[in-house]
Amino acid sequence: MEQNYFHSVTLDKDKCRGCTNCIKHCPTEAIRVRAGKAVxxxxxxxxxxxxxxxxxxxxxxxxxxxxxxxxNYEYKIALPxxxxxxxxxxxxxxxxxxxxxxxxxxxxxxxxARAAEIVTMATQKYLKNxxxxxxxxxxxxxxxxxxxxxxxxxxxxRLLRIKSPMEVAAALAKREALxxxxxxxxxxxxxISPCAAKVTSVKAPYENNRSxxxxxxxxxxxxxxxxxxxxxxKAEGDDGFSLSGSIGITWAGTGGESSxxxxxxxxxxxxxxxxxxxxxxxxxxxLEDIEFIEALACPEGCLGGPLVMENPFVAKVNLRNEARRxxxxxxxxxxxxxxxxxxxxxxxxxxxxxxxxxxAKALEKMQRMDELTDILPGLDCGACGAPSCRALAEDIVMxxxxxxxxxxxLREKVDELExxxx
Amino acid sequence: MGQVIIRDFEIPxxxxxxxxxxxxxVRKLLVQLGVAPDKIKRTAIAMYEAEIxxxxxxxxxxxxxxxxxxxxxxxxxxxxxGIEDLDLAMQEGYSTAPDSIxxxxxxxxxGLPNMKKHADELDxxxxxxxxxxxxxxxxx
Ligand SMILES: Nc1ncnc2c1ncn2[C@@H]1O[C@H](COP(=O)(O)OP(=O)(O)OP(=O)(O)O)[C@@H](O)[C@H]1O
Ligand code: SF4
Ligand SMILES: [Mg+2]
Numbered sequence: 001m002e003q004n005y006f007h008s009v010t011l012d013k014d015k016c017r018g019c020t021n022c023i024k025h026c027p028t029e030a031i032r033v034r035a036g037k038a039v040x041x042x043x044x045x046x047x048x049x050x051x052x053x054x055x056x057x058x059x060x061x062x063x064x065x066x067x068x069x070x071x072n073y074e075y076k077i078a079l080p081x082x083x084x085x086x087x088x089x090x091x092x093x094x095x096x097x098x099x100x101x102x103x104x105x106x107x108x109x110x111x112x113a114r115a116a117e118i119v120t121m122a123t124q125k126y127l128k129n130x131x132x133x134x135x136x137x138x139x140x141x142x143x144x145x146x147x148x149x150x151x152x153x154x155x156x157x158r159l160l161r162i163k164s165p166m167e168v169a170a171a172l173a174k175r176e177a178l179x180x181x182x183x184x185x186x187x188x189x190x191x192i193s194p195c196a197a198k199v200t201s202v203k204a205p206y207e208n209n210r211s212x213x214x215x216x217x218x219x220x221x222x223x224x225x226x227x228x229x230x231x232x233x234k235a236e237g238d239d240g241f242s243l244s245g246s247i248g249i250t251w252a253g254t255g256g257e258s259s260x261x262x263x264x265x266x267x268x269x270x271x272x273x274x275x276x277x278x279x280x281x282x283x284x285x286x287l288e289d290i291e292f293i294e295a296l297a298c299p300e301g302c303l304g305g306p307l308v309m310e311n312p313f314v315a316k317v318n319l320r321n322e323a324r325r326x327x328x329x330x331x332x333x334x335x336x337x338x339x340x341x342x343x344x345x346x347x348x349x350x351x352x353x354x355x356x357x358x359x360a361k362a363l364e365k366m367q368r369m370d371e372l373t374d375i376l377p378g379l380d381c382g383a384c385g386a387p388s389c390r391a392l393a394e395d396i397v398m399x400x401x402x403x404x405x406x407x408x409x410l411r412e413k414v415d416e417l418e419x420x421x422x
Numbered sequence: 423m424g425q426v427i428i429r430d431f432e433i434p435x436x437x438x439x440x441x442x443x444x445x446x447x448v449r450k451l452l453v454q455l456g457v458a459p460d461k462i463k464r465t466a467i468a469m470y471e472a473e474i475x476x477x478x479x480x481x482x483x484x485x486x487x488x489x490x491x492x493x494x495x496x497x498x499x500x501x502x503x504g505i506e507d508l509d510l511a512m513q514e515g516y517s518t519a520p521d522s523i524x525x526x527x528x529x530x531x532x533g534l535p536n537m538k539k540h541a542d543e544l545d546x547x548x549x550x551x552x553x554x555x556x557x558x559x560x561x562x
Contacts, residue, residue, distance in 0.1 A: 151453065153453070153459035153462070154459045154460065154462055154463035154466075156459075280442070280446045280449075281442065283446075283449060283463060283466045283467075284442055284445060284446070284466050284467055284470035285467050285470075285536070286442070286470065286474075286527075289527065349459060351453075351456060353450075353453050353454050354453070354454060354455070354456040355454050355455065355456070356456065357456065359455060359456055359457070359491055359562070360424055360425070360491050362454070362455045362456050363424065363425035363426075363427060363455060363489070363490070363491060364425050366425075366427050366451070366454065366455060367425045367427060370427065
């Protein structure tokens with residue numbers, strides 16, 4: 001099957017200086033520096049945004065839609081991520097933020113926080129099923145789902161088979177609009193996003209399923225225009241769209257999704273390396289007394305997403321204040337048909353770490369990698385463009401690099417030639 | 423008959439911070455070799471349990487791993503106190519782990535039964551006062 005390898009995370013070649021920061025921090029070793037510029041290996045990238053956060057020259061960026069896209073639709077629905085509420089200080093309440101969005105040209109707003117509360121209810125129901133093997137791992141963070149797909153195939157059946165709040169929000173918002181008599185083709189849904197991985201999950205959904213989201217706008221791109229609108233608008237007055245309670249709002253930060261489940265043994269882990277370590281333990285079945293794992297790729301969860309404006313720790317305070325003002329749970333919507341929330345198909349294992357389709361050949365390659373690793377200096381300096389000596393050995397075996405890409409090996413060779421010519 | 427990939431690991435005594443590292447390293451190798459997910463999972467679980475037992479009960483030890491085209495063999499050996507009554511130790515729920523270990527979430531007496539369940543072959547040689555050698559085989 002043709003795989004769609006669209007990625008939101010991309011490189012700005014002009015800004016890249018070919019340093020080793022990103023290659024060292026990529027959790028799937030998906031970046032190499034070749035000919036002085038970083039190259040992202042598309043098959044391996046999980047869009048976690050680590051490289052965006054780490055690059056000192058801001059050469060990594062996330063491709064999103066621009067606000068102009070909303071003009072393609074007559075009825076424009078904004079789907080603000082709860083992390084948006086953390087971006088502004090106490091002067092700008094949730095009501096003001098949502099009114100501001102209307103000012104930007106949207107006709108309607110459906111809070112993703114509201115959908116998060118529905119996902120919480122669906123998850124509580126899901127966890128009651130005695131036949132599922134626990135711990136169940138949250139599937140709300142697409143970078144974590146992709147990490148599992150490439151690195152932890154045996155954990156695929158632990159993933160929570162419930163749609164993400166963004167997808168649930170889009171589907172419900174569309175249904176509401178249809179009920180108002182607006183024709184399907186005229187409705188556009190736009191996620192206001194802290195997240196690059198969500199862009200990818202909209203443009204290249206898992207296993208080519210369809211996304212109900214029509215566009216993704218970065219919080220940092222709409223921040224300034226939104227602030228200007230809010231300044232011009234009256235502060236008081238009800239917006240009529242603030243329908244989620246504190247449960248949905250706190251989903252933006254770490255611990256939000258798991259504490260919403262209310263009781264039981266749940267853990268909340270954030271930061272891709274910490275997630276990796278917890279998944280490793282889950283495979284070894286040493287966490288069997290845990291019921292649910294909330295796992296978010298970004299430090300401090302979506303508040304630390306690559307597309308936000310505010311420092312995540314400041315955003316956390318803003319969000320907490322906003323949550324305090326809200327009732328615990330506003331959306332009283334009973335759960336609809338399971339089909340509306342439950343995944344209709346599963347995600348598949350993507351064996352991109354595999355050295356060869358033929359196991360005998362893969363063993364041969366690994367053997368050669370072992371031999372090369374013995375010869376290489378073991379400095380893991382990154383000067384060759386690979387994140388470690390072992391990764392260079394792999395690149396050589398796979399035909400993507402040569403031994404003298406290692407600067408130490410190159411020097412040895414030059415010394416050899418020189419002493420030979422004396 | 424084909425290539426064999428070999429790995430050796432030290433398993434330090436009572437160091438829970440590195441416990442499980444050997445089995446996760448091996449898991450990554452199996453993913454790179456394209457071994458079926460179910461076999462990887464069974465290997466990871468069985469090896470982890472043996473590793474932890476060496477840490478907790480065996481005063482630390484060694485792991486020797488051989489991977490070939492049709493199987494993985496893991497030998498975990500320690501020079502600890504040995505297992506007094508192996509049949510008893512193999513029973514679910516049997517554990518001599520002290521309270522301090524139980525507080526850390528170990529000591530349910532499920533490790534050896536789990537190894538038995540997930541390994542295709544499990545061979546345990548143990549001698550009181552001398553040590554224990556656990557050999558786990560999973561066929562691909
Ligand atoms: N390597 C070893 N050296 C000495 N004794 C061992 C060793 N491995 C197991 N035992 C003995 O066998 C018992 C049962 O082992 P098992 O792994 O089944 O349970 P456990 O380690 O006590 O608990 P759990 O594995 O559930 O955390 C142990 O309590 C211990 O007395
Ligand atoms: S933690 Fe949130 S912002 Fe970061 S990748 Fe996951 S879903 Fe996106
Ligand atoms: Mg044990």
